[in-house]
Amino acid sequence: MNTPTMALGTMYFGTRVDERTAFSILDRYAELGGVFVDTSDNYSFWTSETGFGGQSEALLGRWLAANSGVPVRLSTKVGAQPTRVGGFPDHLEGLRKDVVREAMAKSLERLGVDSVDLYWAHVEDPAVSLEDLVDTFGGLIGDGLTARWGVSNYPSWLLERIRATAEHAGQPQPTAYQERYSYLQPAGGMAVEGQPIPLGMLSPDGLDFLRRNPSFDGWVYTATLQGRYDRDDRPFETEYLHPGTERRLAALNRVASARGLRPGQVVLAWLASGTPTLTPIVGVSSVGQLEEAVVGACTILTEDELAALEGA
DSSP, X not given: OOOOSOEEEOTTBTTTBOHHHHHHHHHHHHHTTOOEEEOOTTTTGGXXXXXXXXXXXXXXXXXXXXXXXXXXXXXXXXXXXXXXXXXXXXXXXXXXXXXXXXXXXHHXXXXXXXXXXXXEEOSOOTTSOHHHHHHHHHHHHHTTSEEXXXXXXXXXXXXXXXXXXXXXXXXXXXXXXXEEOOSSOOOTTOOOTTOSOGGGBOOHHHHHHHHHOTTSEEEEEXXXXXXXXXXXXXXXXXGGOSHHHHHXXXXXXXXXXXXXXXXXXHHHHHHHHSSSOEEEEEEOSSHHHHHHHHHHHHOOOOHHHHHHHHHO
């Protein structure tokens, strides 16, 4: 089997997903050749009785300690930890240099490592200038605390300004961009349920940026719409109920049937097979769900299959 084009999302590890189950998922992910494991310092504050995050990183740290030398790479984030119980999304830690430095130190302590492979500016902090932002994250790279950095939940025009600011300052440029994206698209102008940061939706401009800048990795979250492609008990939200969805689902089901796959697996294959290639962050709560996701993320669709899906 090929290396799966995906990152294992661990948002609910240590809260909704208990430690024994999480360890089994992580063990199997490593066995299947999975590489990136994704978390954040604020995961998952909304499911913790404390009102703050850190549970996911702490669990990963315990797993890493029990599996010394396991060849996975770590991705974590900063900026969206609430500063008080119930403070999200208006009262967040933000991206000031001292805050980021302190948050990084805490993340590394929870993870039990000296550095991470990818560190994300999780949400925009308008109070921090772009010059300060690139200086902060460039300094983390210079100090060996992260190999590279990326931005998440930013509009693509601002991503380009950040890239250009880093280039002008002689600082390491971000090399990854993370937004919400899936095969089905919500109707234009409608609010998306469960998406508190509207600018976190990957736009056509964002896709174009990634096509024109192949040095950037494109990561996407909520790629399988929380299982809605495959689960009758999870109907699509109102914003997805339009004729375009009907056409796309019909095309998706045709490809899935011909391939002997579930529709959600074809969505993961579509992300991996297109241009630009997109890496979905896939959250699972069982080993069985993980194994299904890995099959999808290892599947490369043909040009005819891609054309059929895009043509819908």
